Amino acid sequence: MEDPLFASLGAFPRLVCGLSARQHGTMTAAADPARKAQVIQNFQRYFASIDLAAANAVRCKQAHGATVAAVAAAQRGTAVRDTDGLVTATPQTFLAVTVGDCLPLYFYDPKRQAVGLAHAGWRSLQQGIPAATVRQLQDQYGTSPSDVLVGIGPGIGPCHFLVGPDVAERFAAFPAAFTRRADGTLALDLKAVAALQLHACGVRREHIETSSDCTACLSERYFSYRRDRPAVVEAMVAVIGLR
Numbered sequence: 001m002e003d004p005l006f007a008s009l010g011a012f013p014r015l016v017c018g019l020s021a022r023q024h025g026t027m028t029a030a031a032d033p034a035r036k037a038q039v040i041q042n043f044q045r046y047f048a049s050i051d052l053a054a055a056n057a058v059r060c061k062q063a064h065g066a067t068v069a070a071v072a073a074a075q076r077g078t079a080v081r082d083t084d085g086l087v088t089a090t091p092q093t094f095l096a097v098t099v100g101d102c103l104p105l106y107f108y109d110p111k112r113q114a115v116g117l118a119h120a121g122w123r124s125l126q127q128g129i130p131a132a133t134v135r136q137l138q139d140q141y142g143t144s145p146s147d148v149l150v151g152i153g154p155g156i157g158p159c160h161f162l163v164g165p166d167v168a169e170r171f172a173a174f175p176a177a178f179t180r181r182a183d184g185t186l187a188l189d190l191k192a193v194a195a196l197q198l199h200a201c202g203v204r205r206e207h208i209e210t211s212s213d214c215t216a217c218l219s220e221r222y223f224s225y226r227r228d229r230p231a232v233v234e235a236m237v238a239v240i241g242l243r
Contacts, residue, residue, distance in 0.1 A: 006151035006209045009108055014243045017106050019153055020046045020236045021221050027237035028098045057096045060084055062119050066127035068136045085118035085129055087136045094241035100225040101156035101215050103190055104238030107133055108149045114141040117240045125193050126170045131201040145202025152194050153238060156226055157214030158187040
């Protein structure tokens with residue numbers, strides 16, 4: 001098993017919380033169907049490396065929105081369309097989303113034994129996917145936001161995420177997440193935005209753990225669309241679930 005992504009989530013033996021690395025190969029074939037067989041093989045090998053059955057995974061066909069679906073055993077082996085987040089309280093049902101520079105957000109309610117996973121790029125954050133995921137946990141499983149533990153995973157950092165006036169305007173409610181650089185450009189901290197949105201919907205600050213890894217900085221470990229501008233998108237897969 002790989003080292004835990006988050007100390008807080010790693011304390012629960014039944015909880016699986018992972019993120020593939022560049023060495024595991026790309027986990028998306030959306031832009032190149034010819035690579036589908038290789039991607040399936042990469043996916044299966046990565047799941048095997050963390051002692052999971054890939055057949056028990058439920059994936060998203062992501063749309064850069066804020067739709068979050070509740071799933072159970074019947075959805076294993078499928079991909080839910082037009083969805084950027086998933087929640088479940090079914091053991092052995094493992095949620096999966098692909099990420100490059102976008103953030104994987106991992107949710108766990110230890111009281112209700114429910115988990116969630118969201119793909120949070122700037123578009124999904126602007127639409128409020130952190131709160132949408134918490135609401136689904138509340139609606140489906142009776143979760144109290146104050147009980148939820150959240151891991152904000154590796155993603156592009158403000159060191160590389162420069163934005164123009166159009167994007168900046170969409171996040172005007174989060175001035176603390178911006179940095180004006182010496183050359184006049186504006187950097188946005190997506191992880192800070194996610195943490196602020198989570199706290200605003202009732203998640204305790206001390207229950208939010210944030211990875212310091214920037215995908216654009218760490219080229220040997222992570223794919224990064226903004227860094228590499230590949231002709232065909234490459235991505236990692238994030239996974240969470242209960243054994």
